[in-house]
Amino acid sequence: xxxxxxxxxxxxxxxxxxxxxxxxxxxxxxxxxxxxxxxxxxxxxxxxxxxxxxxxxxxxxxxxxxxxxxxxxxxxxxxxxxxxxxxxxxxxxxxxxxxxxxxxxxxxxxxxxxxxxxxxxxxxxxxxxxxxxxxxxxxxxxxxxxxxxxxxxxxxxxxxxxxxxxxxxxxxxxxxxxxxxxxxxxxxxxxxxxxxxxxxxxxxxxxxxxxxxxxxxxxxxxxxxxxxxxxxxxxxxxxxxxxxxxxxxxxxxxxxxxxxxxxxxxxxxxxxxxxxxxxxxxxxxxxxxxxxxxxxx
Numbered sequence: 001x002x003x004x005x006x007x008x009x010x011x012x013x014x015x016x017x018x019x020x021x022x023x024x025x026x027x028x029x030x031x032x033x034x035x036x037x038x039x040x041x042x043x044x045x046x047x048x049x050x051x052x053x054x055x056x057x058x059x060x061x062x063x064x065x066x067x068x069x070x071x072x073x074x075x076x077x078x079x080x081x082x083x084x085x086x087x088x089x090x091x092x093x094x095x096x097x098x099x100x101x102x103x104x105x106x107x108x109x110x111x112x113x114x115x116x117x118x119x120x121x122x123x124x125x126x127x128x129x130x131x132x133x134x135x136x137x138x139x140x141x142x143x144x145x146x147x148x149x150x151x152x153x154x155x156x157x158x159x160x161x162x163x164x165x166x167x168x169x170x171x172x173x174x175x176x177x178x179x180x181x182x183x184x185x186x187x188x189x190x191x192x193x194x195x196x197x198x199x200x201x202x203x204x205x206x207x208x209x210x211x212x213x214x215x216x217x218x219x220x221x222x223x224x225x226x227x228x229x230x231x232x233x234x235x236x237x238x239x240x241x242x243x244x245x246x247x248x249x250x251x252x253x254x255x256x257x258x259x260x261x262x263x264x265x266x267x268x269x270x271x272x273x274x275x276x277x278x279x280x281x282x283x284x285x286x287x288x289x290x291x292x293x294x295x296x297x
Contacts, residue, residue, distance in 0.1 A: 017087040018101055021070050022063030029280070030158040031059040036287040037162025037177055040240075040294050046166055053116030054165035058158060060109030061125045065154075067102040068133040071095065073141075080199040113165075121165045128157040142204075145211040152185035159287070176234045177290075181283070183228045187221040187260060188279040194218070194263075195272040218264045221275075225260040229253035235290060245293035249286060256282050 035055055038046045070077065070088040077089035087093040093101075106129060113122035136151030144150070159177035164170055193200055193207045194214055200207040209217040232249040235241040259275040 017093050020087055021067040021093065021098065021101065022105070023066040023070075024063075026066065027059050027063045029284070030062045030155075031055050032284065033158040033177075033181065033287060034058045034162035034165070036291050037159035037164075037174065038166045039162075039291055040159075040173060040177070041163045041166035049116050050165055053112045054121065054162065057109040057112035057117065057122070058125055058161050058165075060105045060112070061129050062158070064102040064106030064109065065129045065132040067098060067105070069137045071098045071102070072133075072137050076203045076205065079202045079204075080196075082196055082199055117165045118168045120168055120170075121161055124157070124164055124170075125161050128154050128161065131157075142206070145206045145208045147206070148189045148208075149186050152182050152189075155185055156181035172238055173235070173240045176238060176240060177287075179234065180228070180231055180286070183224060183231045184279070184283055187224045187228065187256075188276065188283075190217050190221050191263070191272050191276040191279060194267070195269040195276075214267065218267060222257075222260040222264045225253075225256050229257060232286060241290055241293045242296065244296060245289050248289035248293075252282050252286055252289075 035051070038051060038054060070086055073083075074086075074088040074091075077083035077086050083089060088098060110122055110126055113125055132151070132154035136147065136154055140147040140151045156178045159181065160170060160174040163174035163177065167174075190208055193209050194217055197207075197209045197214065200210050208220065229250070232253055233246065236243070236246040236249075256278065259271070259278055263271055263275055
């Protein structure tokens with residue numbers, strides 16, 4: 001009988017599977033916010049070693065956190081249409097390999113921050129990893145519908161980490177940037193949870209639309225968006241930015257408020273999808289405006 005040899009997996013496919021575990025789009029947004037924090041911490045150009053090593057280190061540790069999240073939630077992900085294609089949910093990347101991958105990229109990220117940036121940034125970023133991968137994923141997410149509010153602290157850290165990478169401290173501007181992302185997270189995520197409510201029912205996770213209903217969630221989105229608009233005025237209040245940023249923040253905030261109001265008054269899944277998509281654009285545009293304002297004479 002002729003022996004049939006199985007072809008080895010294509011290395012590009014294997015690499016793409018590991019890359020997918022890092023949730024690259026979210027990692028990219030975290031790296032972008034960290035870079036904004038770096039540039040806001042200095043009047044001129046960020047030193048190249050700090051910019052490159054800081055961005056890479058923060059991104060690698062963020063990717064390690066997301067990889068660990070995929071590992072812990074692989075059973076939940078397999079029950080949800082949005083996440084069932086993840087390599088961990090399909091079993092294409094095993095548990096030992098996932099742990100090793102997260103450890104390697106997390107270790108490289110921590111080393112880059114310690115060796116080329118500063119110990120403060122390294123420890124803050126490692127703490128962010130622990131906060132997301134352990135406190136949020138393991139403890140909060142399956143336990144309380146306020147998981148995304150409390151756990152949002154980890155997701156709000158990148159601009160603060162970027163500031164610390166350059167300034168080697170955590171001062172008022174860094175805290176303000178942290179607060180903006182912290183308050184932005186609930187309306188951003190709950191818009192997604194509304195049109196994915198059936199997914200979350202199957203997952204068994206106590207997400208707010210499941211535990212308190214869509215109407216309560218829509219009201220919370222509106223209230224948090226009002227709070228967000230107020231929070232985005234803080235850079236102007238503390239003298240971190242000028243009128244150009246404030247004008248952009250209010251215009252963007254008005255658009256976000258309109259989405260939140262329409263969701264509350266006349267909900268549809270399509271509108272919730274658009275609100276979620278706009279929320280991502282909103283955060284990028286807001287921090288972009290903050291950076292442009294910083295560079296204006």
